[in-house]
Amino acid sequence: MREYFVDLHIHIGRTKSGRAVKITGAKSLTFSNIISHARDHKGLNMIGIIDSHSPEVLGEMEELLIAGELEEHPDGGLMYGGMSIIPGSELEINDEDTLGPIHVLCYFPFLKTMRAFSEWLSQHLKNIHLSSQRVYISGRELQEKVKSLGGIFIPAHVFTPFKSLYGKGVNKSLTEVLDPEMIDGIELGLSADTMMADQLSELHRYSFVTNSDAHSLAKIAREYQKIEMDQPSFRELKLALKHEEGRSIKANYGLDPQLGKYHRTVCAQCFTHSHSNEDHCSQCGSLKKVRGVADRIAELKSEEVFKGYRPPYIHQVPLEFIPGLGPKMLEKLLDHFGTEMAILHSVPFDSLKEVIPEKTAAIIEKARTGQLAFQAGGGGKYGKIADR
Template identity: 30%
Template sequence: MPKFIADLHIHSRFSRATSKNLDPEHLALWAQKKGIKVVGTGDFTHPGWISELQEKLIEAEQGLFRLKPDLAASIKPAIPDSCQDSPRFMLTSEISCIYKKNDKTRKVHHLILLPGFDSVLKLNRRLEQIGNIRSDGRPILGLDSRNLLEVVLETSDRAFFIPAHVWTPWFSLFGSKSGFDDIEECFEDLTPHIHALETGLSSDPPMNRLLSQLDRYLLVSNSDAHSPAKLGRESNLFETALDYDAMVKAMTDGQGFSGTIEFFPEEGKYHLDGHRKCRVRLHPEETKSRKGICPVCGKAVTVGVFHRVDDLADRDHPKISKAFFSLIPLTEILSEIHGCGPATKKVTRIYEDLINTLGPELHILMDASLEKIKQTGGVLLSKAIDRMRNNKVIRQEGYDGEFGVIRLFDDGEKDEPYQNRISSDYQGERQGDAL
């Protein structure tokens, strides 16, 4: 069976606060730069986006689509030979449910996968009778999550329904602000139709596997990208036939689902508790000792993912069932090494040189030999990726909407005298590995 990477939760330019470049051409271009074989379309509920998808995509394998040949040819010159592929699209969308249940306002997001345009249009007709699906690519519906699941199941027996970023404080299944304490409370009699949960950027598999109630669910990860360059920052590893039903089966029974690519969860913007306005970051025990109150302004802090997991956990040690790989985006690594922003011309030029020589970004981060990375990108880049692969990172946790920072070097390590020493140490390590 082929091995491939899939990122199934993204957005289009029809969603709020997203890049204008989120169109099929740019998604296909960046999927190749990243090394992603299957990318979700996102936002299929929006009439403008689904119309564009119908115009620009053709069916490839069963339930998967690709760019029409003329569009694929138009972006080919912008893709390095080392990255060129034919990425597939799966029809996906995120829906926000806001409703009252058990005397509490609930705000929960869900990811929906469907096998074809007919089923998408059928679902959209049904949802348009319930609420406004035209104003935003991620529509907000006053619909109970259980009832949305029922509507989706009635639309297609091949539909797949995934609670999205399940720990995000404000909009998720287990969110501290408006979520539930267990899955059954949310989905009631339809709970058996839930097979997978999306971890979100602020949690990772070890955190989720501290809850025995999640043992029967597969954990998936996706980028939730709001711009093409963010594709693949979290994604999934499949070893199945390249078609919709095979991928859904793998996410249902776990067979053919190899694992996930993850953010370091501390980089997620809701990992710890805190109050961004007052620049207060708190660990759970600090929040509890302060009774959830910001020490600066006296208002309630936002309880983060780490705290919420700790509240619901019933294990001291996680029960890991699938492989996972914690990565730092290549532009962020280059930004740290060269002391300039990840979107600067310098970082962009170096990034393009690297993928042109070594192949797609995720291959560089996960699989490329350190010696080849050193020859192409220098000793600091090779050392940085070596440290990342071995989980030797410096973590500054995100909180209350503020992204965290993951670093690979201490102050002074990038100075030239240190670079000479690190090069010598690196050579010794490599020789030792060969013995």
């Protein structure tokens, strides 16, 4: 068995021809740019590209297979050197039972399976070329189709205030929308961690995944997990999510929830933090607020305490959050130490301070050991490191 760094939620911004896929995604987020950046710059071993249903993206993958730059793994996944690419799709469900738009992630083992799903999907949404499109069937129907193709189904960023399973404040249980037997894992999102999510007893049965939801190259691997598998294939990933045959998630690496954009309830007008029971903003008087993930979980929490095993959730500060660490300094670090995974996990403090100012190296070391303080984020604004 080996351990692999895995980020399963990366968007395509543009196709090779320049056609938009994720409207809010960076133009540099092309398939070819993503796979080289994720492997050579970030140091990931497996990635999920969740706009693979887009026909031009499928076409580019097929071209790279023919050219020999990609190779399909017999157990699923596309190999780019030593890194595995899992094709997937993020979709929005919003039928009469859903009570609000909810994003879900669907992954498939082979390119032919992904193409078959794309062709079926084109009959149930308005624009097959775009990311995160609303699919005009129920959540359970979508689950059944994914499972019929041997796929993996994971509700996305389940607590964020917008377009998530619990976030809007209407749905109180996943059973209102989805078949719990056809869920393979739960994606936590940037503003929640394992301890917070395990306050909901209906989630105790599932593995938690921590992914970047990257809309730019820099955001890749801001959250990820370390998974123990025999090899980086779709089949092994599926086993790991179910903790079968010795495969499992060994650690989740994610933002301290305070750094997330929706951790605290804030005024929608002036972003002043507020308590969920306050009728109006104490600063500007507005009645509009964006409810924070922490408050939403407090509303939903169960009496039952989780008694099983969870892998450690390691609060990690992405390098882009480190004060004073700009692009030139980061490039200098990468020139010396190879990948961001190496810088975050294995490069000694003494080696860091030989390359960058000791003050900046000290912040990286504090981030590794959980010694930083934060100003909590909310309402769509990230939190900040409070001390330098």
